[in-house]
Amino acid sequence: MTQTINKDIPIPLYYQLKEILKDRIKSGDLRTGELIPSERELVEQYEISRPTVRQAVNELVSEGLLRKEHGKGTYVAKPKISQWFLENLTSFSDEMVEKGLEYSTKVLKKTIVSADSTLVEIFGDRYKSYYRLDRLRFVKNEPYVLVTTYLPVGTAEDLLDEDFENASLYKTLEAKYGLNIGYADRVIEAVNVTEEDAKHLGVDPMHAVQLITTKGFLEDDQLFEYSIARYRGDTSNFTIRVSYKSR
Structure with missing residues (x-):
């Protein structure tokens, strides 16, 4: 399971982060109902920009893997x-x-x-x-x-x-x-x-x-x-x- 972002390859950074988070959800490292790392934590951990993090997270929300709660954070969604x-x-x-x-x-x-x-x-x-x-x-x-x-x-x-x-x-x-x-x-x-x-x-x-x-x-x-x-x-x-x- 890849847990690092490679800035030397032509794959977009947001997509790499998105796949990392997907892998963590599928493996059970991030479990249903669990709060994922904050935007700031993801920026610091992977050394990428906030817009990059937001794009990755928003796409996972659109796909139903994550859900956002206003004022609380982003959680792993229940499998549909x-x-x-x-x-x-x-x-x-x-x-x-x-x-x-x-x-x-x-x-x-x-x-x-x-x-x-x-x-x-x-x-x-x-x-x-x-x-x-x-x-x-x-x-x-x-x-x-x-x-x-x-x-x-x-x-x-x-x-x-x-x-x-x-x-x-x-x-x-x-x-x-x-x-x-x-x-x-x-x-x-x-x-x-x-x-x-x-x-x-x-x-x-x-x-x-x-x-x-x-x-x-x-x-x-x-x-x-x-x-x-x-x-x-x-x-x-x-x-x-x-x-x-x-x-």
């Missing part, structure tokens, strides 16, 4: 969980099992609600009532994502009797109710979390979260689900595979 959630239609539990991560679910609310203007806009006026399911998903015992799901009551009888703390919604709909789930449309945006959601997610109010809305369709193109997921921005990122098409 990378998901293919936007590309693959799979259950949360299946993806966590595939990654070998410990996870759990807490059901916050199971109820039947009347159609409102938002649901009518999404589903049309065909349905008068909907199941509403609010679940808080944990990874490694920490809040990870808060999901609110709406399904027309006619989709599945007695759905609220199911144990969704231990069972997958999609697997239940397929195995017990015979639905053939086909595909989904998803939209992602960054928003500031509401005060209520912040309490569930364990973050400060106005903290940035990744908001993902999902419209789930059956194989016959029937819309059966509308979900709103609020992912903590400090613990997750998403990967999308994009295909190139020439004209």
Whole structure:
């Protein structure tokens, strides 16, 4: 592991420092939640300028390896969980099992609600009532994502009797109710979390979260689900595979 900066090679000094800090994080020399050396300490240790140090640190913050706290310093960030959630239609539990991560679910609310203007806009006026399911998903015992799901009551009888703390919604709909789930449309945006959601997610109010809305369709193109997921921005990122098409 290189711990010195070589000023005689054509590699930029900020990049060398950035790689040194990356190596120290990966090796465990700098651990999650630990305060890294101050800007002044890095300047003195590596005999480089403050702008060089700032550029290296700012890039690591942008990459999610470091996080800054105003008035306190710069800390090693928690590793983010990378998901293919936007590309693959799979259950949360299946993806966590595939990654070998410990996870759990807490059901916050199971109820039947009347159609409102938002649901009518999404589903049309065909349905008068909907199941509403609010679940808080944990990874490694920490809040990870808060999901609110709406399904027309006619989709599945007695759905609220199911144990969704231990069972997958999609697997239940397929195995017990015979639905053939086909595909989904998803939209992602960054928003500031509401005060209520912040309490569930364990973050400060106005903290940035990744908001993902999902419209789930059956194989016959029937819309059966509308979900709103609020992912903590400090613990997750998403990967999308994009295909190139020439004209």
